[in-house]
Amino acid sequence: MLEEGYAAVTSRRTAARAGLKPQLVHYYFRTMDDLFLALFRRRADQGLERQARALASAQPLWSLWDLSRDPRGTALTMEFTALANHRKAIRAELSASAERYRTGLLEAFRTVLARYELDEAEYPPIVCAVLLTSISTFLVIEQEMLGMSTGHAETVTFVEDVIRRLEGDRNPAADIASVLPIKPERRR
Amino acid sequence: MLEEGYAAVTSRRTAARAGLKPQLVHYYFRTMDDLFLALFRRRADQGLERQARALASAQPLWSLWDLSRDPRGTALTMEFTALANHRKAIRAELSASAERYRTGLLEAFRTVLARYELDEAEYPPIVCAVLLTSISTFLVIEQEMLGMSTGHAETVTFVEDVIRRLEGDRNPAADIASVLPIKPERRR
């Protein structure tokens, strides 16, 4: 999916990568949609776990920002979004998952804004959540999918200046590692 | 493309909508890629024209904001982005077009920020351009492709408050009409 888009993920090619015959994909997952759903659910669970770890870190804003800028997560989400366009089951799963993720982010901003004694009317937590997600998502799309980067560095600097005003400099050690992507699992 | 995604656009179905045989698609465009490119170029030209009209309007920020929130433009762009993932020619065309669009937006913000005597160091025009595009793009993706809208209204209000501080209330009449989507053309 990441290399060639969801349309390139077929039973034949999936099986070939696993060194097996295409029919086994259907044996394990029946339809391709079931396979995509299984993949999505596993990634969504991992995403929520990572978000929880980011929220629990000493610098939640830095952690959330780093997490949402992880290209692999966003690129996969975009593929699933495109797939969701004509697969109802995927779409339902994806939007439910996005809602859960947003709720987590909202709680994080509520907590953080209270901690730094900011006015919720001036910086509504839900707006902060949407802004953080939209900016990071968009930058990843342009960078990874189009190879574009005009204005990206300046925008990152701008956002990070805001975070720095709240949480101070990024602590280089512990937090970032706790949010790193999870390695692919081996088949059982 | 808008209804079912780019993967649903095949020579057979395209021809069927036109009431013709699939082979004619190849007669006119040779390959499907050529067809997609032709479509993209026409839309990209229209997009630049609309942007130019927005820049020339009495309230460029309102016009640009409305334009970038037009769901049809963004939805198509997202389809092409997904398509670009595995079609080199599309990708090159798309990123070139996005660069041109960004440049236009940058010039707009330079002009506007100067007009309202804002500090360019505090609000870098290129950052404004990236922010405007990312927020509107992301909202459209969630709304149109996932049917999600949590936090959207609040975010729109937030952005529009900023615009209002610069350009005052939206002038309801002239500007908006000048930025409206262009109707589909008939085949010649």
Place this chain on the structure above:
DNA sequence: GTCTATACCGAGATAGAC
């Protein structure tokens, strides 16, 4: 310019042997 005919490929999926 539009058609018929046709080649060729690769997709999803099922049946049934081992």
Place this chain on the structure above:
DNA sequence: GTCTATCTCGGTATAGAC
């Protein structure tokens, strides 16, 4: 659990008649 065999569909694309 993995295989072979096979069905059916729909995609891209070309050749050639009219």
